Amino acid sequence: MTLSELEKGLQARIIDLSNISPLVRRRLLDLGILEGSIIRLIHRLPLRGAFALEVNHQEFGLRYAEAKRIEVEVV
Amino acid sequence: MKSIALAGNPNTGKTSLFNMLTKSYEYVGNWTGVTVEKKIGKLKSGDAELIDLPGIYSLNPLSKDEGISINYLMNESPSTIINIVDGSLLERNLNLTIQLLEYGKPLLIGLNMVDIAKSRGIRIDQKKLARLLGVPVVPIIARTGSGCDEILEQLGQSASSSTFQIDYGEIIEEAISEIDDRLDADLPYHHRWLAIQFLEGNHVVKDKLSAWIPEKDLNEMYNRTEKKIKDTGESHTLPSYIYKVRNERIKSIIGEAVYVESKSATNWTEKIDRVLLNRFLGIPLFLAVMYLVFQFTFDWLGSPISDQLDGFLSGPASDGLTWLLTFCGASSFIKSVVLEGIISGVGGVLVFVPQIFILFFFISWLEDSGYMARIALLMDRLMSSVGLNGKAFIPMIIGFGCNVPGIMAARTIEHPKERLLTILLSPLMSCSARLTVYALFAAAFFNSHQSLIVLSLYVLSIVTALLLAKLFSSTFLKHEDQSAFVIELPPYRVPQWRILLRSTWEKGKGFVRKAGTFIFGGSVVIWLLSYAGPSGFDVEMNQSFLAIIGNAIALLFDPIGFGNWQAGASLLTGFLAKEVVVSTMNIIYMTPDDTALQGVLGQYFTSLQAYSFMAFTLLYVPCLATVAVIKKETMSKKWTWFSIVYALVIAYVISLVIYQGGRLLGFH
Amino acid sequence: MIANLLIGILIFGYAGWTIMRFVRKSKQGKCAVCSLNKRCNSVCNDPQSQGPKTFA
Numbered sequence A: 001m002t003l004s005e006l007e008k009g010l011q012a013r014i015i016d017l018s019n020i021s022p023l024v025r026r027r028l029l030d031l032g033i034l035e036g037s038i039i040r041l042i043h044r045l046p047l048r049g050a051f052a053l054e055v056n057h058q059e060f061g062l063r064y065a066e067a068k069r070i071e072v073e074v075v
Numbered sequence B: 001m002k003s004i005a006l007a008g009n010p011n012t013g014k015t016s017l018f019n020m021l022t023k024s025y026e027y028v029g030n031w032t033g034v035t036v037e038k039k040i041g042k043l044k045s046g047d048a049e050l051i052d053l054p055g056i057y058s059l060n061p062l063s064k065d066e067g068i069s070i071n072y073l074m075n076e077s078p079s080t081i082i083n084i085v086d087g088s089l090l091e092r093n094l095n096l097t098i099q100l101l102e103y104g105k106p107l108l109i110g111l112n113m114v115d116i117a118k119s120r121g122i123r124i125d126q127k128k129l130a131r132l133l134g135v136p137v138v139p140i141i142a143r144t145g146s147g148c149d150e151i152l153e154q155l156g157q158s159a160s161s162s163t164f165q166i167d168y169g170e171i172i173e174e175a176i177s178e179i180d181d182r183l184d185a186d187l188p189y190h191h192r193w194l195a196i197q198f199l200e201g202n203h204v205v206k207d208k209l210s211a212w213i214p215e216k217d218l219n220e221m222y223n224r225t226e227k228k229i230k231d232t233g234e235s236h237t238l239p240s241y242i243y244k245v246r247n248e249r250i251k252s253i254i255g256e257a258v259y260v261e262s263k264s265a266t267n268w269t270e271k272i273d274r275v276l277l278n279r280f281l282g283i284p285l286f287l288a289v290m291y292l293v294f295q296f297t298f299d300w301l302g303s304p305i306s307d308q309l310d311g312f313l314s315g316p317a318s319d320g321l322t323w324l325l326t327f328c329g330a331s332s333f334i335k336s337v338v339l340e341g342i343i344s345g346v347g348g349v350l351v352f353v354p355q356i357f358i359l360f361f362f363i364s365w366l367e368d369s370g371y372m373a374r375i376a377l378l379m380d381r382l383m384s385s386v387g388l389n390g391k392a393f394i395p396m397i398i399g400f401g402c403n404v405p406g407i408m409a410a411r412t413i414e415h416p417k418e419r420l421l422t423i424l425l426s427p428l429m430s431c432s433a434r435l436t437v438y439a440l441f442a443a444a445f446f447n448s449h450q451s452l453i454v455l456s457l458y459v460l461s462i463v464t465a466l467l468l469a470k471l472f473s474s475t476f477l478k479h480e481d482q483s484a485f486v487i488e489l490p491p492y493r494v495p496q497w498r499i500l501l502r503s504t505w506e507k508g509k510g511f512v513r514k515a516g517t518f519i520f521g522g523s524v525v526i527w528l529l530s531y532a533g534p535s536g537f538d539v540e541m542n543q544s545f546l547a548i549i550g551n552a553i554a555l556l557f558d559p560i561g562f563g564n565w566q567a568g569a570s571l572l573t574g575f576l577a578k579e580v581v582v583s584t585m586n587i588i589y590m591t592p593d594d595t596a597l598q599g600v601l602g603q604y605f606t607s608l609q610a611y612s613f614m615a616f617t618l619l620y621v622p623c624l625a626t627v628a629v630i631k632k633e634t635m636s637k638k639w640t641w642f643s644i645v646y647a648l649v650i651a652y653v654i655s656l657v658i659y660q661g662g663r664l665l666g667f668h
Numbered sequence C: 001m002i003a004n005l006l007i008g009i010l011i012f013g014y015a016g017w018t019i020m021r022f023v024r025k026s027k028q029g030k031c032a033v034c035s036l037n038k039r040c041n042s043v044c045n046d047p048q049s050q051g052p053k054t055f056a
Helices: A022-030 B014-021 B064-075 B087-103 B114-117 B126-132 B146-154 B170-182 B191-200 B203-209 B215-230 B238-257 B268-276 B284-301 B302-328 B332-350 B353-369 B372-384 B390-400 B403-412 B418-430 B430-443 B447-472 B497-516 B518-530 B546-558 B567-575 B580-589 B592-604 B606-621 B625-632 B637-664 C002-028
Strands: A013-015 A038-044 A051-057 A058-062 A071-074 B004-006 B039-042 B048-052 B082-086 B107-112 B123-124 B137-139 B258-260 B484-489
Touching: A022 B284, A022 B484, A022 B518, A038 B258, A038 B268, A051 B137, A058 B004, A058 B268, A071 B238, B004 B014, B004 B064, B014 B039, B014 B048, B014 B082, B039 C002, B064 B203, B064 B403, B082 B087, B082 B114, B082 B146, B082 B567, B087 B107, B087 B114, B087 B123, B087 B191, B107 B126, B114 B123, B126 B137, B126 B238, B137 B146, B137 B170, B137 B258, B170 B191, B170 B215, B170 B238, B191 B203, B191 B215, B191 B238, B203 B215, B215 B238, B238 B258, B238 B592, B268 B284, B268 B372, B268 B518, B268 B625, B284 B302, B284 B353, B284 B447, B284 B625, B302 B332, B302 B430, B302 B592, B332 B430, B332 B497, B332 B518, B332 B580, B332 B592, B372 B447, B390 B403, B390 B418, B403 B518, B403 B625, B418 B447, B418 B625, B418 B637, B430 B580, B430 B592, B430 B606, B447 B606, B447 B637, B484 B518, B497 B567, B518 B546, B518 B567, B518 B580, B518 C002, B546 B567, B546 B637, B567 B580, B567 B606, B606 B637, B625 B637, B625 C002
Parallel strands: B004 B048, B004 B082, B082 B107, B107 B137
Antiparallel strands: A013 A038, A013 A071, A038 A051, A051 A058, A058 B484, B039 B048, B123 B258
């Protein structure tokens, strides 16, 4: 499944980041987020708006379009 | 003099520490990318200068502000680096720390936010961490200044570089020594650091290296090494391989020096976000916050205080001055320049100091609380639909204070076209100088709905900016390539009074200073132009030079509702700084204070004309300082001229629509 | 009328100076307000931001 399908409050492991844009991948890496990281969905804004996510106690925001390209598995 | 650089991840408290270690004050806030310019200050102990650098995650820059930090490290030579590390996000922070250790200069670690880490059950053994990294580690709380003395003490001791080194494996080490062999021994850089950064894909370092090694050879070396790494099956690319090796080492360091106790403290940030980022409430709550800010700035707090100040300036202050001038035996010319020029011009602007400080107070509060990044998140959906980025909302809100720092804040936007678009549109944001015009007109014509009228102008500025963004981004600033929107949402914190007041004062003092300097000078000149005419001095106002100048352009303003020379002259002088519009009006209408001016304005403007005038003042040309910053930031004369011309056109069109449309609807 | 002359010179002199300074400072833009402007050689002429250069 993709990150965009994750339910609010649930945790998942990132499996594949290769489909997102290099710029976003690099920023995620800067935040220490890479394949294998455990990610949790905190909020989802309406109308395919941004996502608020959490990895390692750090909250960050991401666009729907990017979340759709991130492959995850629920843990 | 020695120079010491402050480096670290964004929003870890570098500038807070900078303010504590030096006597200066620089802008702080709670979001990623507050500092977009390097700042310099003298250390309190007096023997070195401290340089505050914009936050970076790694030494390979993505955005313009990050580039500044890297360029500093490449081109200047700090004697020591203080690396501020966020203890609550140690793993991520150490990635930069290791790159800084490899840089080879003496390093000192300031371990910040240990309190947040502790609340999450994370305990860091500083001594062990120091031993593992080979550099001193000093625990600090940058916001209160605790630990500063130890930092100063450590800086006083002779520092040596760390011997910390990571073995990146045979393939990489081979490439490193190959580069090492080809570099002159006397270069002012650590060869090993240059080599690692180059292999990690750092384009700034690559540019530097190409001065000594032909680019062709560099590319060949890079591809060859990358292929070898790929063949081992460990990683697809060189950078990700190096990242991986480094990360393994970091994990082992953390495994030794960090203890995690499971502790489930209440996560306030998440609780607050549950409300503020709520699907349905998020945006309405943001609008409500802004509305409250304007209510305080105008109706509830600002205007009553301003009225008091106005009363004082026009009453006791000018009476006293009149008496003093008479006592000195001043001529009527001198009396006139002081009372009709300076008091009217400078006083007319000064009375708005309370409103402006209140607005700045709330902006500071937004900046320090952590809400700013959430606003960017909330707005991203809307912003991306017009070709902008949620992050562009931060420069816009800062622009409500002053457009100049707003435009500079656009540096954190990674995508060049989105950044350019943000720079071009930021001047439309209604800055505090324009507030003086609204405050004056709103009080004169819309007394019972002041904050609503002013809010409508702020909304107008944002709506115009968004519509233009859509227009520009779908025509000449089109970009197909994906933009990036990844934004850190820092933990909320309760703003400290000390920081809030300081930050408000630092923002507002520019306004006061400007009133005492430039507005003073401008008022004198404008008064002189209104006092003199072709037929000599002390002419009838309508025969003055100012009237002639104003009349020359008044015709143009007739279709948008204010074809009198007074409006023309005010707008013309307002290009220098928008407060001057108010100064000029005070001088032209020869009123001693704003209350009197409000009465006089009623004879020259109708409510509809007044609104049209406010809208025009809001949008027409950025002020001189803003134009200069646009030129510096875009490095293009073309875009600078464009920003002036499009603003004039859009201001005219919108005022035309307001005035003619309003008349059709029966307003007057 | 020494007092008149003195006040006049003071006012107009100061006014002229402030305007000149303002225009000069505004034209210089960001580097004029930067505390490093005398020594800095990397901010004011740093290369144009190099676009989204990343590694895959």
